[in-house]
Amino acid sequence: MTTSINHTMNIKIWTMLVLLSMLWGGSFFFVGVAVSSLPSMTIVTLRVGIAALVLWGMVIALGERPPKNLKVWSAFFSMGLLNNVIPFVLIVWGQTQIASGLASILNAATPIFAVIVAGVLLPDERPSFMKLVGVILGFFGVVIMIGMPALEGSGSVLAQLAVVAAALSYAFAGVYGRRFKSLGIKPLSTAAGQVTASTMIMIPLTLLIEGSIDFRSVSVTTWGAVAGLAVGSTAVAYVLYFKVLELAGATNVLLVTLLVPVSAIVLGSLFLNETLETIHFIGMGLIAIGLSAIDGRLWRQLRLAGV
Numbered sequence: 001m002t003t004s005i006n007h008t009m010n011i012k013i014w015t016m017l018v019l020l021s022m023l024w025g026g027s028f029f030f031v032g033v034a035v036s037s038l039p040s041m042t043i044v045t046l047r048v049g050i051a052a053l054v055l056w057g058m059v060i061a062l063g064e065r066p067p068k069n070l071k072v073w074s075a076f077f078s079m080g081l082l083n084n085v086i087p088f089v090l091i092v093w094g095q096t097q098i099a100s101g102l103a104s105i106l107n108a109a110t111p112i113f114a115v116i117v118a119g120v121l122l123p124d125e126r127p128s129f130m131k132l133v134g135v136i137l138g139f140f141g142v143v144i145m146i147g148m149p150a151l152e153g154s155g156s157v158l159a160q161l162a163v164v165a166a167a168l169s170y171a172f173a174g175v176y177g178r179r180f181k182s183l184g185i186k187p188l189s190t191a192a193g194q195v196t197a198s199t200m201i202m203i204p205l206t207l208l209i210e211g212s213i214d215f216r217s218v219s220v221t222t223w224g225a226v227a228g229l230a231v232g233s234t235a236v237a238y239v240l241y242f243k244v245l246e247l248a249g250a251t252n253v254l255l256v257t258l259l260v261p262v263s264a265i266v267l268g269s270l271f272l273n274e275t276l277e278t279i280h281f282i283g284m285g286l287i288a289i290g291l292s293a294i295d296g297r298l299w300r301q302l303r304l305a306g307v
Contacts, residue, residue, distance in 0.1 A: 013248050020240040021259035027233035028104055028264065031095055033225035040092040041206040042213055043226065048084055048198040050230035051238070055192035058235075064189055072183055073193065079180075080198035083173035087166035088198075094166070097159035104261050106163040108142040111135045113171035114254040121175050122250065130293045131251070138258040138290030145261060145283020167257070174250030180242065187242035195234065258287055 009017070034043045059066065067073065095103050112135050119126050180190045244253040262284055 023237040025263035030229035045202040051234035076193035084198035090162040090166040110167040110257040134293030141286030191238035
């Protein structure tokens, strides 16, 4: 069951999407720090487990009640599998063998998959020609902005395919997540339920495959990265994700993966003294043109003006 959405996003939705991209832009950095000290599945389990505690604390503080309906919790488990367990494990494992820049390029294929999957499965999200053009332009903008060095010495083909499979899983999750609005579940409770279900799936899998970890040997830096990953890039990020999904649909919310590399590079220039080069501005320009084509308003106005 689906509900109506806004195909043209307003300023509020775009603002939430940009904030989400900033939170997720930091996740590649946090994972890059954490994988040097912790196994991949342990990182994912800590990420969703800590996020679940934070989110339920927010739910209780705001006076909301956790859902008790079995149908809702079944949906949480399905969403957690598609949106957390499968992609998080694949991306974290992939980043043990390929650079974070390449991982973010491959992850930027998510909107392409989303346009296809949503177009096939959701009657109200059929892809228009301009949306397809916009997504492709945005993807090439990401490739140009991050640059060819990210593709050199790219590492294991299997690791690259793992990140691509994660992007496909995100696309299916975006489509599946549309049902929570029709179930009457608010974005905060949806986010909390999803990461809780993910934690319940991950704990036995992690113990079975990786065993227990001596956390006393984990550095403060690694714990800081895990905390940033869990609180910012997961707990807060998923509240925004489900709100945008509720308002604008699966295809539009997954446009965030085109903005994530932009946010990562801009934040690096602001706080890490990294230099923005001409190639970055060309890539950002292509992404901006792509997003404007997907949104459609500017292009409609230009057609009406006869430009």
